[in-house]
Amino acid sequence: MVRRPSASQSLLLGEGYRYFDGGIYAKWPPLFPTLLAALHVVGLEPVAGARFLNAFAFGMIVYVSGRLFLRCTTSVAFALPGVLSIILSAPLVAVSIMVWSEPVFAALAALFTLAMPGFLRTQSRTSLVSISLLAALACLRRYAGVTLIPDCWLYIHEPCVKMGRIQVFNNWSPYLVRDETKVWVGLEYFCTEGDQLWNMSDRDFAEMAIEEMARIGFIDRADVLDSTVIRMPKAYPAYTGTYKSLDRIRDHTDRFENLFLIGQNGMHRYNNADHSMLSAMAAVDNIIHGVRSKDNIWAVNAEEEYHEAASQMPDQE
Ligand SMILES: Cc1cc2nc3c(=O)[nH]c(=O)nc-3n(C[C@H](O)[C@H](O)[C@H](O)COP(=O)(O)OP(=O)(O)OC[C@H]3O[C@@H](n4cnc5c(N)ncnc54)[C@H](O)[C@@H]3O)c2cc1C
Numbered sequence: 001m002v003r004r005p006s007a008s009q010s011l012l013l014g015e016g017y018r019y020f021d022g023g024i025y026a027k028w029p030p031l032f033p034t035l036l037a038a039l040h041v042v043g044l045e046p047v048a049g050a051r052f053l054n055a056f057a058f059g060m061i062v063y064v065s066g067r068l069f070l071r072c073t074t075s076v077a078f079a080l081p082g083v084l085s086i087i088l089s090a091p092l093v094a095v096s097i098m099v100w101s102e103p104v105f106a107a108l109a110a111l112f113t114l115a116m117p118g119f120l121r122t123q124s125r126t127s128l129v130s131i132s133l134l135a136a137l138a139c140l141r142r143y144a145g146v147t148l149i150p151d152c153w154l155y156i157h158e159p160c161v162k163m164g165r166i167q168v169f170n171n172w173s174p175y176l177v178r179d180e181t182k183v184w185v186g187l188e189y190f191c192t193e194g195d196q197l198w199n200m201s202d203r204d205f206a207e208m209a210i211e212e213m214a215r216i217g218f219i220d221r222a223d224v225l226d227s228t229v230i231r232m233p234k235a236y237p238a239y240t241g242t243y244k245s246l247d248r249i250r251d252h253t254d255r256f257e258n259l260f261l262i263g264q265n266g267m268h269r270y271n272n273a274d275h276s277m278l279s280a281m282a283a284v285d286n287i288i289h290g291v292r293s294k295d296n297i298w299a300v301n302a303e304e305e306y307h308e309a310a311s312q313m314p315d316q317e
Contacts (some may be wrong), residue, residue, distance in 0.1 A: 269296070
């Protein structure tokens, strides 16, 4: 919440888009702090400016949605409840009374929706400029700039590439990257020790990955600053071979009272991070309360469907 006001203060001091701690305001689009700085010039300090902007945006949303309801229903009797539902919308009211920039985006999006049919009807240059301007301002308000994708990761299903998942480490935490103006992207390729992907040289692998990213339109290859390749053997516990006999190992290890098999490799189970932590918490509980059975640990993540499916799989070598 303090990011945008602090970026606007920094703009006013002539120091560019920066957070209160001096870090570069890179993750968020620049429109909101720019508007706050502009309002400061006319006498409104940033928090008051944000309130003014949001009150204005709220009014605009109500007005434009009224026009849209009227356009769709052509009857005030039907449009009125629609407008009331916007005015009483708890999420909209909540973001509007805070120093958040969503109302400005929503107002711009509503204006865009109002103006679009006009452009489609007239196809005039003026209406094209209007909707382009509204769309551009909306983009400058939400997730433009160096933010590649707003999510932490994205599964890739394009058949023309081999990559399985893209991660944007900047979005996990700004503390993972030294320079927030650069994007740290991780690509995951699923392979097995000794297969063709695994045996590629680091250079060829990086070259392939960069080419794939450019091919799906994710990056411009000229923007790549550096790359590294890490191979992780046995990254996933595989439910193959003698997996069906895992219970025999469990029966054996469970006999050691002070041995607790937990986590992904400890249990040889396709656990997610939360399952791994839950198994550790169950083990700690057992130790504290002197419980000798390990059943509650093995019960973590045992209800998933894919475990049942796995038990029906034929043995594979
Ligand atoms: C490619 C991949 C993608 C994944 N994606 C997700 C995901 O999207 N979401 C999710 O929730 N989970 C995901 N997981 C699963 C998640 O990472 C694991 O469930 C979790 O990290 C397991 O935690 P753990 O504590 O059991 O083991 P680990 O996190 O593997 O920790 C074990 C630690 O023990 C250390 N160690 C090993 N041997 C020794 C030794 N002899 N002496 C000292 N230290 C040792 C290792 O270096 C390691 O740091 C993914 C896993 C992989 C491999």
